Amino acid sequence: MNSRILLVAVVVVVVAMTSLAPVTSKQSTDCERSCGDIDIPYPFGLEDGCYHSRDFLVTCDRSSGTPVLFLRDSNITLNNMYPADSEIRVMGNVAHVCYDSPDNETLSNAWLNLNNFWISDTNSFVAIGCQTDAYVIGRKDTNQIITGCVSTCNDSNISDITNGSCSGTGCCEFTIPEGLGYSQVRLTSNNTMTLNPCSHAFVVEEGGYNFSSTDLLDFGSEKMPMKLVWAIIDGDKTCHTSNASDDFLCKGNSECDQEYVGPGYRCYCMEGYDGNPYIKDNCTNIDECKDGTHDCEDWDICTDTVGSYICTTKGWAGYTKNSTYYCVILKSMLLLAGISVVGLFLLLLFTWIYLGLKRRKNLILREKFFKQNGGIMLQQRISGDGSSQIQAILFTVEELEKATNNYDQSRIIGKGGFGTVFKGVLPDDRIVAIKMSKIVDQTQTQVDQFINEVVILSQINHRNVVKLIGCCLETEIPSLVYEFIPNGTLFDHIHNECKSKAITWDIRLRIVTETAGALSYLHSAASVPIIHRDVKPMNILIDSSYVAKVADFGASKLIPMDQNELATLVQGTLGYLDPEYLQTNQLTEKSDVYSFGVVLVELLTGKKIINFERPEKERNLTKHFIASIDNETLLEVLDENLQLKEVPHDIILVSRLAQRCLHLKGDERPTMKEVALELEGISASMIDKHPWVKSTSSEEATEYLLNGPSENYEDTDDTDSSTSTFYSMICKPKITPMASGGYR
Template identity: 40%
Template sequence: MQVFLKLCLGLVLLVAQYAPGIAVPSSDCPRQCGTVEIPYPFGIGANCSLSVGFNISCKVQDGVSRPFKGDFEVLDISLTHGTLRVFNYITAYCYNASTTSMKFFGRYDGYVGRPSSLYRLSDVQNKFTVIGCNALAFISDYNGTGYQGLGVATCRNLSDLADGSCSGMGCSQTAIPKRMYYYDTTFLKGVNTSEIWEFNPCSYAVLMEAATFRFNTTYINTNKFNDTYNGRVPMILDWAVRDVKSCDVAKQNNTGTYACLSSNSDCVDSTNDQGYTCNCTNGYEGNPYLQDGCKDVNECSHGPCPSDGYCHNIVGEYRCSCRLGKKYVKESNTCNPNTGLIIGVIMGLFGVMVIIMIIVFWGQRIIQTEKLNKVKQEYFRQHGGLILFDRMKSEQGLAFTIFSEAQLIRATDNFNSSRILGKGGHGTVYKGIINNMPVAIKRCAVVDERQKKEFGQEMLILSQINHKHVVKLLGCCLEVEVPILVYEFVLNDTLFELIHGKNHALQISFSTLLRIAHEAAEGLSFLHSFASPPIIHGDVKTSNILLDDNYMAKVSDFGASILAPSDKEQFITMVKGTCGYLDPEYMQTCQLTDKSDVYSFGVILLEILTGQLPLKLEGSEKQRSLALIFLSAMKENNLNDVLVSHVKVQESKELLAGLADLAKKCLDMCGDNRPSMKEVADELNRLRKLSLHPWVRLDVEPEAENLLGRESTRGYDIELSGYPVGESENQPINPRSSYYAR
């Protein structure tokens, strides 16, 4: 028995050693005063609160029980937010018409404790509010934080005010700092309502809860604001257990005074000065300051799960589930079809059907792929791709590539419109990148039946053209309905832009234009005379003469090109080309010859001489066509009127007369009378020598010379536009420096 009693005494002492130092309040302690609940750690009466600072007085006023903390009536206590909502007193400064003097009403201070007190004035939820049309009030905490604040409210009359607005007109609100437990309020006496008492007798100042306040214009000219709750308004106090600085210190305290007794509670550091409060952990609710005070929340009572699902309450949390065939998705809180289960059932019941459908699908896809390949192969065969392959095998040095459609789609970003370099009647040209090299890729618009049959053979011939003044054909794609051509990429602009573009006169000299024309003629001459078989371009114009980095001419765009017939048979084709450059004889007979290119080149010479477009949209037929305007000027000896001004000034008359005569020959209505492109190129070469070496005599038609304002000098000494070095217009010409006929 003695051993048993000793053991019991030891257990009692052991329990006492580890028992909390905070006494559990008696169940007899009142937990309500009037309509206000008083939760622990607050209490009414001895040993009913955590400490003296949490004591609440329950007083009877006007036959109603009301809780008080000091002089402030308590309206609400929040354990979760650590706040006390109380009534604070309004301070008023009013004019007395009977005594003709100002008088103060209400309390001038708010005292909620000392630095060691549990309470602080909430800096987040309270604002120092001043109301009036001539009000200047101070708020200060001299003995605490040392804070001094100022509230100013002004207005001229009631029409300046608006309900709900508290931004200085009739009403202002000022924030306060943290850690305040005391404040004084006073009005500046010199700023009062003695001059405006008829519509604004009083000014008001009070520290109050900002969220519940809404300014009303009647507060200015009546006593309505001061009559609210008998001259009181709500104010918020922040409370906390302040005998330690933070939760970390409180948890390490060995005195057993840690206030968060519930095992399902968390300690929260105070946001207004040192100390802490307690909250129940997520999934629990109740009083964290009592043992077992935090109870599991039955979340299912709030219907957190989908309406077509089930809620299962678990300690500290809950779980949702769905009926058979559906699956709970936590992110969207919905019951969605359980596709895994459905697919499993379908595969089990209809597995064979699914397999058959897959087989049919892939079978159709294979068939469609085979059909597409057959179509591509047929196009390849129609365009002569087999001939190309055979020749490429036999001639291994042939620099020509047959591209697939997929390659060109990748090279042009699926023929993106941003890659377009130009458009014409024969197709669209795109910039592409193949093997890190820029190329020009042309999608032809149409190809006639004859070209379809001989396309491969013609590509083979065109690919062998290697001339510095002809754009090189690098390859083609034949597995499409209309073949795609791949050319070398020429960086600079066209002759058209040099002649007709912006600032052309300042950017390019006439001698450069003449050189470009000569180089283009050399390229066309090569196509006509040295290609085997000869090649007719069919669309010669300034926009088809490209320029490289050094402004060297390269003839391009063989969209309208055909191979000249090898025998004397008539070759008839649809009329193609560009208006203004078309050979009249070709338009009448539909017979394209090498002299058709010569006529078009003659129009190019006119553009260089006149700086005008080959065709205008206004005027009569003769006024619209540059060729007709030129021929008419030649006939009427008025060539000077159509020449571009800076050319007449800068170039010699012999050079211009020679170019005019050459252009006239190229524009002859009868193709047989026109010179060949080789003769044109040779003549341009001679004219360039005249431009470079003015002492060289040039034979020109007398008619052309007369057109430029000169008499024929055939067989006689002639005078050029310049003067020999060292001689001037007023000096006689030295016979040794005269120019002689060849």
């Protein structure tokens, strides 16, 4: 009796343990694998046990008559699933905002907040509207990514807007960064025009949207198609650690993607196989001979093999040496050999002729480009100048190719929207930065302006302005050659945690004083006034002795002597743009003054100008900084690395100067010359009061050894401002150069 009771107890325990065990995923045909016309391949599933993990749970809503498939418990609608490419196609939300609404800034729903899914870099971000700022705020790994674009309209007439073009007029777009996870869309509009006060922004797959000017009047879409990529995230399993695991999905003819560098792992069918790589033995052989995907010649016999195929050439099989056909075959072979020799001779002759014609064509083309880019005009300006002020060197294509080792990829020190920067070494061992632009305007007016700018910049001999050495005009797009500055940008020295501690207040004051002097020189001392138009820390280079060098004249404008302002399309960097210039399109010298004021704020606070992670009242750093001066709470916003217990008088003076530079009306701002003189006075008072702040030569040498020269530059455009790639030897070991700039 006791043994029976014991047996019953054991059975009860076993049944209970079985019921409590976790449900294992299954790939069998017992699972429902469709929702309407949409297939649901594994690792996705509709019910427990039919998916790999809960991240791949999908829901089929049949309540409306037409089945609709959703991802997990969200409102993300699925259109298609592509397990072979680890992709899904979904419908993403469209963000809308209207200028006349109570809140002209909107956030779309958090349309992506999933562990295993990221936005594919084949998608584009599109914004539609007039005077519209649109951003994507997302997260890649542990870093926040903020990127966006600006769409403007000149007037209320849509006839000037080009259909199918999202170049910034009525519509703007950019490619989504790879690996972007949790994301939101932020959209603001200053559109007061009569067309339509509303703006729209969305992420859309490649080819999923074609801009039309009528969309400015009425854009009714609430969702747009986009692609997401995914991976199997199962603990710490990767391609390198989980091959022997029983629950590792890449089995049989399925391989793990070794090139994937994100979290988890991805599978794909081996070459010659097709199917679902996440199901064991589902990758089956492809019959290339039957499908016509082989590369055998028409006279070959194609034979399919497992995972591949064989091409067999038809020959004289069965013919023996004593057969009557042997002599015919031998003669045919001799004839074929003779034809081959003659053919080889003709091939060499034609190759020699072709190379000669190509060389001549290249010379003619180089001469054409030289004239087209204003080379003759530049030669006349150089030879016609009686003095030796114009020192621009005209480099040949061969000279720059030799200086950059034929533009070797390892010589790239910067990439951006305006072009690529290469490090080069001239025959006299001078190290230079060679900028190859991306865009060129072939109108005669623009050529004249380009040559005039080269001549003027080559005459600038200011210690705080990057020196233009020369140019090459023998290619379709001219190349500019600048002096090489080895120690990165001011942006990096402010925001790199290690470097920011090394630049004390006296060094910071010296840098902004030198920068102000350079801008004052450009405004008032140059032969033709130059407005920089893109003043920001990323365009202020720092050499090994912490001497400031103003760079990046790609957006600069030459102002005729008889004009105080110039009407242009708005161009610059968000956060640093003069609001008056943004509203009126009238560029003046005071626009540089406003941007310089923003630089002062960034240098004093050590914080980035735009950061949506800060509290709402602190998101606009310039407004928060001005408010701290008015509220006498300046100490709270100053850079912690300055290690201040109270605000020194000289910092108060610089802060008030920054406040005056940031006046909304340009007439109320000081001139750049007045700013430079005031900063020089503050610096002089510091030296008189604390004579030890002036660095000795030995101290400068020590700073050089600690920081070490860096060979990276940041070519800033509208790229991610959170990236900084200049690291001194004391902070990090040598790294691979990324985005760099300072030269345009």
